[in-house]
Structure formats: structure tokens, C-alpha cells
Amino acid sequence: MVMEEKLVINELEQGRELAQRLMSNLKDTSSIESSKNLISEILSIYQNAISMLDDKKVLKRSREIDDKDSKNVIKKEVNRVQKMFEKKTEKVSFFVGAGQEKGSIDDGYCWRKYGQKEIHGSINPRGYFRCTHRFTQNCLAVKQVQKSDRDPSIFEVKYVGSHTCNNTTTSPKTPNFSISMFQQEDIKPTKTEEAMMSLEDLESTKNIFRTFSFSNYEIENAGGGWKGNLFHEDQLSPAATTSGSGITSEVATAPASVENSETADSYFSSLDNIIDFGPDWLLSCDVLNW
DNA sequence: GGAATTTGACCATC
DNA sequence: GATGGTCAAATTCC
Numbered sequence: 385m386v387m388e389e390k391l392v393i394n395e396l397e398q399g400r401e402l403a404q405r406l407m408s409n410l411k412d413t414s415s416i417e418s419s420k421n422l423i424s425e426i427l428s429i430y431q432n433a434i435s436m437l438d439d440k441k442v443l444k445r446s447r448e449i450d451d452k453d454s455k456n457v458i459k460k461e462v463n464r465v466q467k468m469f470e471k472k473t474e475k476v477s478f479f480v481g482a483g484q485e486k487g488s489i490d491d492g493y494c495w496r497k498y499g500q501k502e503i504h505g506s507i508n509p510r511g512y513f514r515c516t517h518r519f520t521q522n523c524l525a526v527k528q529v530q531k532s533d534r535d536p537s538i539f540e541v542k543y544v545g546s547h548t549c550n551n552t553t554t555s556p557k558t559p560n561f562s563i564s565m566f567q568q569e570d571i572k573p574t575k576t577e578e579a580m581m582s583l584e585d586l587e588s589t590k591n592i593f594r595t596f597s598f599s600n601y602e603i604e605n606a607g608g609g610w611k612g613n614l615f616h617e618d619q620l621s622p623a624a625t626t627s628g629s630g631i632t633s634e635v636a637t638a639p640a641s642v643e644n645s646e647t648a649d650s651y652f653s654s655l656d657n658i659i660d661f662g663p664d665w666l667l668s669c670d671v672l673n674w
Numbered sequence: 675g676g677a678a679t680t681t682g683a684c685c686a687t688c
Numbered sequence: 689g690a691t692g693g694t695c696a697a698a699t700t701c702c
Contacts, residue, residue: 497679504691512693516678528693 493547495527507533515549523549 406423494516503510508531515523525547532538 496677498696499694500680501692501694510692514694526693 517549521549523547
């Protein structure tokens with residue numbers, strides 16, 4: 385079975401489990417809050433599953449990978465992912481809670497909004513942000529934030545360029561969140577992508593890959609439920625975005641070598657041996673404690 | 675008053 | 689000409 389299928393099944397199984405819990409909760413009128421949390425989580429899980437199934441390219445590639453004699457395909461995928469890292473653009477979907485309506489998701493960097501555009505075919509406008517230190521430190525990092533048409537609670541954030549500034553709004557955070565990272569499809573090189581991904585970006589990417597599992601009911605609901613945790617203003621982190629996914633670390637965890645690797649090259653060279661590292665490597669992370 | 679945001683205009687690309 | 693990205697003046701916020 386290919387990775388994407390595992391992911392989808394995983395999502396659906398969690399949705400089923402949560403629905404069962406919800407049914408139990410409904411018998412107990414005192415657990416309304418808990419029920420609300422469960423409903424939110426179920427919805428986001430199904431949203432994830434639908435998104436996966438909806439991605440025809442992922443499914444198409446899944447079929448390729450499913451081919452037992454697909455070592456060449458795997459090689460190709462490794463190269464493709466490697467190229468993706470070489471590009472400076474990454475797209476991240478953020479599951480955003482209350483108080484994060486403006487898409488000014490705090491990812492530890494200072495951003496200044498410089499534009500907003502209605503995008504053809506999209507309901508929601510796209511916001512354009514650049515690093516506050518663009519002129520003082522010549523930092524060319526840029527990000528685009530757009531509320532998902534499919535799920536308004538999700539902000540799709542595309543990062544272009546790497547930070548060359550030293551300034552961050554905060555020290556590395558200890559986010560409680562889950563994150564879905566999708567490969568940016570059909571990225572066409574632009575003038576903003578002249579530089580290659582910096583080690584700094586790689587570092588942040590490695591952080592993103594740190595994983596967890598968050599299908600633990602007790603943990604999720606400790607302190608008012610996972611959503612309460614995730615979206616508490618003091619804790620909501622940026623890049624700390626969340627998809628609300630319940631995908632477990634089994635399928636979402638990046639190889640430990642990612643964290644220890646010094647460069648993207650060294651990391652990806654190890655990928656040659658990883659059969660199950662799927663193509664569009666839809667990663668979903670639920671971070672509990674860093 | 676300085677910094678940040680908004681928004682219409684302009685420009686590049688296809 | 690349509691679309692997406694950026695600029696910059698006006699406006700708002702702290």
C-alpha cells in the first residue's frame with residue numbers, strides 16, 4: 385500500500401474513532417465542550433482525507449510508486465523532492481484558530497504586508513508579506529498568505545526566499561500544533577528565486593519535520609482539548625500552523641536523520657534507501673512538546 | 675510621529 | 689488582454 389493511501393486510511397480511522405467517542409460524549413450532557421472539540425477534530429480529519437483524495441497528482445504518483453519495479457520511479461521522486469528543496473519556495477497550510485484571521489501568522493519572523501490581491505478563481509484574496517528587515521538588512525524573504533477556499537480555517541502560506549536577517553520576533557518557539565506541508569506543484573522559477581535555499585531555511589524546514597502523534601485522546605483533551613491548546617494565543621506558533629490533522633507519526637515522521645543532517649544533500653542522499661518516503665510526501669505533524 | 679496596513683496603480687509575464 | 693506580483697500614497701494604529 386502506498387503512503388498516501390495509508391495516510392487517508394489513517395485519517396478516516398481516526399475520524400471513525402473520534403466519532404465513536406463523540407457518540408459516547410453525547411450520552412453525557414456535561415461534556416459538551418469535549419464534544420465540540422471532537423467535532424472540530426473530526427471535521428479537520430475528514431478535510432485532510434478529502435484533500436488527499438482530491439489531489440489527483442498525488443494519487444497518480446501513488447500508482448506509479450505502487451509498481452513493484454518502481455525503483456527508478458523512487459529515484460526520480462527523490463530527485464524531485466531534492467529539487468524541491470533546492471527551490472526556495474515552500475507551501476504550508478496553516479490551520480488557524482480565532483485571533484489569527486489576518487493571516488499574520490507568527491512564524492518567528494517580522495513581516496510587513498505590502499499588498500493584497502484578488503486571485504482569479506479564488507474566493508479569498510492573497511496577502512503579500514515581506515520581511516520587515518528587507519531594507520535594513522537586505523533580507524529578501526517573502527511570503528504569501530491566502531485563506532483556503534475549501535476550508536476557511538486554513539491559511540495557505542507560501543514562503544519565497546530565505547531570511548538573511550538576524551532578527552526574529554521571538555526565540556524558537558515550542559509550538560503545540562500540527563502542520564501539513566505540501567509540495568509546491570509546478571513551481572516556475574521567478575526572479576525571486578535566484579538564490580538557493582539557505583541553510584537557515586533548511587533549519588526551519590527541519591523543525592517543521594519534527595513530529596509527534598496527536599491521536600492520544602487524553603493528551604488532546606488535557607487543558608480543554610487540543611484545539612484549546614493549539615489556538616491559545618500565547619502558544620499559537622507560526623510556521624506553526626496547523627492543519628488539525630490527526631495523522632500519526634507513523635506515516636508522517638521524517639527520518640531522524642533529518643534533524644541531524646548538516647545539509648539537504650546529506651539528508652536526501654539517505655533517501656535513496658527509504659522506499660516508503662512517498663512522492664508528494666504529504667507530511668502532517670502534530671507537535672505536542674518541543 | 676513612526677510604523678504598519680490598505681488599496682489603487684503600475685509592471686511583467688503569458 | 690488577463691493575471692499575478694510589487695510599488696507607493698493614503699490611511700490607520702499604537
